[in-house]
Amino acid sequence: MVEMVSRPYERAFEKHALANPDVLCISADLTSSCEIDKFRDNHPDQFLSMGMAEQNMMSFCGGLGLAGYRPFIHTFGVFTYRRPYDQLMASIAYPRRKVRIMGFLPGITTPGGMTHQAIEDISVMRSMPNMTILETGDATEVESICEVADSIDGPVYCRVLRGSMPRLFDTPIVLGQMRELSLGSDVLIVTAGITTEEALRATAALEKAGVSVRHLHLNTIKPCNEQAILDHINSVKGGVITLENHVTEGGIGSLVAEVMADNGVGKKLKRLGLKDTYAHGGSRAYLMRYYGLDALALTQGVEDLLGQELNITEQDLSEARVDAVHSLAKAEGL
């Protein structure tokens, strides 16, 4: 049984901020939604409310960075780059301010629908010079995100999970280092964020069906260790499959595609994720099933990739669930 952890960000941020007086807690009217309400109440002089005005917030944080402060911006990921894209680019990314953007509710982890779902954030940030991108996939990664993000000499965008989440890993994020979760020789599965948990479930069923799985979890999406990815691609006989909580353009699927194309790798690549579509509002489990982002979609993708029937059913996967409670977790409110 996997351990479930409640609100790891809340504790991790407080610990990091109190140890680093130049860290400022910035909020954009989503303070409790980003688990910093206790911090606001207990440490008001290190907390700055920017209201519902993201354009000003981005440039303001650029000014804070110019003075040597390291603002941690807390809001939903989608609100950090869609409306204030120009400010993010001109006031933060270009001058390499040490602004730490904590983007909550990545992809379809919110029932808030299109306006709340950051489904193309990685694509946007990957194409932004000077920006680093991190993504958390479990409680341990959320616990280490503040320290890792704050070690970066420049701006960083982080996909942060909130609420209750499993602990899949027992070591913190090491910047630039992907996790090698299995080292089989038939197919390479590359995941990040919440899709890693799905892939872990799928891996158990795939192995049972006789497929030797190599599985990488990316927590540092930019910069990416391309040589390491290439070595893993070269270590499997079959193809590569990516599963991302994001559109399939510009995210980790594209990242792997670029590595393969740049190096002339003649293997098949299957990219799973949102296929040139917006999502709608619903629970995480429902949305992952509906849009083909879950373990079943992954096993079916592997079938396609290998061109063989594996006869893996939903039942096989539910037995392999990392945590039964988690799958039933209610979609959180805003």
Added chain:
Amino acid sequence: MRNEKTTDDIALGIRRRVFEHAMRNNGGYLSQACSAAEQLAWLYNEELNLGAPTLPMIPKPFEGVPHADNPDYHTGAGYNGPFEPEYDRLFIAPAHYALVAYATLIETGRMAAEGLEMFNKDGSSVEMIGAEHSPGMEVHNGTLGIGLSTAAGLAWARKRRGEAGRVWVYMSDGEVQEGQTWEAIQCCAHHRIDNVKAIMDVNKQQCDGAMDSVMEVGDIKTKMENFGAVVVEVDAHNISDMREAAKTKHEGKPLIILANSNPFHAMPILEERFPRLHYVRFKSEEERARMNLSIAEALGVDPIDYAH
């Protein structure tokens, strides 16, 4: 560094330099020199508390943009002196005023005249739209509306650190069409950021023409006051007006000086080009020659020999 010349002399010098440059290059940001010369001259020569420049009098060529692989990168803010707690900082929010700002640096002894020769030349740091690495620039402000927010963040930080230096912003009235300007004012008021001060060139012009024809903005003063600023209106060509305005108390609020300016001030012939004043490119050799004679006379200099 200061008071070797009068502010009026500096304003005249700015216009003469911008005029000469525009004549030689068949056009330029002439109207901005008309409206802004006294404001920038007053800021640099009187109001701002700046140390001596830290960068070479003749600007270095472009040395790359900020990047992890460019560790020696620096901005052009060193022309405004060192980043010390007691000194003021200046943001020139409309980076399109760069030509006028560079002329100001020359007139106040902060940059060599050769700097203007590098304006808008390939490989130069003296860019047409002031870049972060251009002389006197603290950040990229070419996207209008971000200046006041950036200044507010720096001002809040300086207050927290107990620094005496203030943060000044040079603004243009077109920026009030951007929502971010209003977000910035409400933010300053909410957080009682009163070490930020702005002077806005209210020339009522924007790229497409007269602001009233492009997008009416109404009563800027009342709107700004309602958003939480202390606002004073002055004649942009009257230096003692600006001196007095800067003394206005504004505890807990930002100070914004609205400098009502004439976009043809000291170059009346430019009115012929109204309402397209944003960038004056001469339409013919005949017009260029006529403006050369007229503006030279108005500024008390010989016509520019631009053929050579």
